[in-house]
Amino acid sequence: MAVSTNRAATFLDKGGTGKTTSAAHLGVALAETGEDVLLIDLAGKQGDLAKHFGVWSDVQTEIDADDDWPNISTVFAEEWDQIASKLGDAAVDSLIVETDEGVDLIPAHPGLDSLDADLGNIDDARERYSRLERFLDEYIDGRYDTVLIDLPGLTNNVTYNGLWATRNVVAPVEMGPFESEQATALERDLEKIDDQFGVDVDLAMILPNKVDTRTKLATEYLEGFGEEYEGAIAPEHVPASQDIRNAADEGRTVFALEEPSTTAERAREAFLESAAKLQQRLGESR
Amino acid sequence: MSDELEELRKKTERGDRNDEIRSEADSAFVDELVDAIEAVDSGARPKTVAVRDQPVAALLAALDEDDAEMTAVGNALESSLGRERSEEFDRSEIVRLAVRVGLETATPEKSEQLSDAVGRHAQRNL
Numbered sequence: 001m002a003v004s005t006n007r008a009a010t011f012l013d014k015g016g017t018g019k020t021t022s023a024a025h026l027g028v029a030l031a032e033t034g035e036d037v038l039l040i041d042l043a044g045k046q047g048d049l050a051k052h053f054g055v056w057s058d059v060q061t062e063i064d065a066d067d068d069w070p071n072i073s074t075v076f077a078e079e080w081d082q083i084a085s086k087l088g089d090a091a092v093d094s095l096i097v098e099t100d101e102g103v104d105l106i107p108a109h110p111g112l113d114s115l116d117a118d119l120g121n122i123d124d125a126r127e128r129y130s131r132l133e134r135f136l137d138e139y140i141d142g143r144y145d146t147v148l149i150d151l152p153g154l155t156n157n158v159t160y161n162g163l164w165a166t167r168n169v170v171a172p173v174e175m176g177p178f179e180s181e182q183a184t185a186l187e188r189d190l191e192k193i194d195d196q197f198g199v200d201v202d203l204a205m206i207l208p209n210k211v212d213t214r215t216k217l218a219t220e221y222l223e224g225f226g227e228e229y230e231g232a233i234a235p236e237h238v239p240a241s242q243d244i245r246n247a248a249d250e251g252r253t254v255f256a257l258e259e260p261s262t263t264a265e266r267a268r269e270a271f272l273e274s275a276a277k278l279q280q281r282l283g284e285s286r
Numbered sequence: 287m288s289d290e291l292e293e294l295r296k297k298t299e300r301g302d303r304n305d306e307i308r309s310e311a312d313s314a315f316v317d318e319l320v321d322a323i324e325a326v327d328s329g330a331r332p333k334t335v336a337v338r339d340q341p342v343a344a345l346l347a348a349l350d351e352d353d354a355e356m357t358a359v360g361n362a363l364e365s366s367l368g369r370e371r372s373e374e375f376d377r378s379e380i381v382r383l384a385v386r387v388g389l390e391t392a393t394p395e396k397s398e399q400l401s402d403a404v405g406r407h408a409q410r411n412l
Binding site: 045069070073074077079080082083086087110111112113114115117118 | 288290291294295297298299300301302304305
């Protein structure tokens with residue numbers, strides 16, 4: 001895969017580990033260093049990534065007004081090339097929403113809900129899983145320095161498209177026994193994809209998230225993850241911070257807070273350092 | 287939007303799973319409606335509707351005795367349906383209009399499905 005744009009997907013086969021928050025913050029952190037960043041939300045019709053940047057109500061208005069075509073689910077269609085050829089640059093431009101925090105975003109759409117089942121009807125597995133890759137190769141590559149995709153918290157056909165297209169996973173993990181098992185399961189799944197299809201998807205980063213270092217157990221898991229995933233562990237963990245949640249509720253990241261608390265400052269630093277490391281790893285893997 | 291693009295839009299537009307389930311159910315009901323129109327048309331099902339409702343029967347009887355009131359009620363119903371105003375009404379016309387206003391107000395999607403079914407039945411019998 002010869003691409004000029006770095007690509008990664010936030011994924012773990014478990015809900016609530018901070019995939020969307022990580023995609024949003026890593027994206028803004030990269031943009032802070034001058035990168036052109038595109039975020040793509042495949043995580044579900046609820047549009048959490050767009051909500052994280054306060055732009056979901058505009059997207060929802062377009063959906064309600066039936067002015068929502070083409071959208072992210074359209075790029076998976078067999079007819080996408082025809083549509084893009086008819087619409088010209090407007091085809092891709094109309095998918096992209098600008099945010100106030102320096103990153104562009106292709107928001108989720110309710111059509112993602114039924115897309116998974118339709119992809120399942122494509123008999124040829126390579127064809128089924130490579131629709132997004134083709135879109136990125138032909139329509140996005142070169143327009144941005146980095147594309148980050150937020151994937152569903154479960155393994156389905158849409159998820160496989162995201163993994164296949166990016167070949168790099170950022171897995172946000174909380175410090176607990178289930179997450180440790182999920183990370184191991186993720187490694188197994190990535191090996192299976194390689195065995196079955198010869199598609200090498202790297203675990204580019206394990207990002208310890210919502211870490212409360214005041215608890216002994218969290219510190220132990222943090223050390224355990226560091227030892228087990230030495231080559232993939234993020235340089236800094238993201239601290240548990242109510243500010244991150246509050247900022248998300250207000251439709252922004254902690255980078256947009258005017259008076260960040262100490263933990264918000266630490267979260268910013270963690271995302272900035274992790275983003276720099278991710279950039280380096282993605283560049284090496286290209 | 288060009289016809290070709292409109293066609294591509296129709297082919298690739300997708301809603302969420304709930305929309306799809308709903309549209310499948312809607313489409314099945316329109317099929318049932320077309321069959322029912324066929325049955326009414328062929329005489330297998332009655333073409334008239336009789337209802338037992340004493341107050342409504344009394345209202346219709348009173349309207350039948352008062353042309354001005356009958357026309358006012360008829361015009362109000364027509365107006366609600368966005369139709370042109372007529373000058374004369376009979377009791378059947380008032381009931382037909384009132385049922386349609388009721389359906390349009392309470393379940394507009396059923397009115398739309400009925401229109402679709404009438405159209406499809408007409409096409410089938412061209």
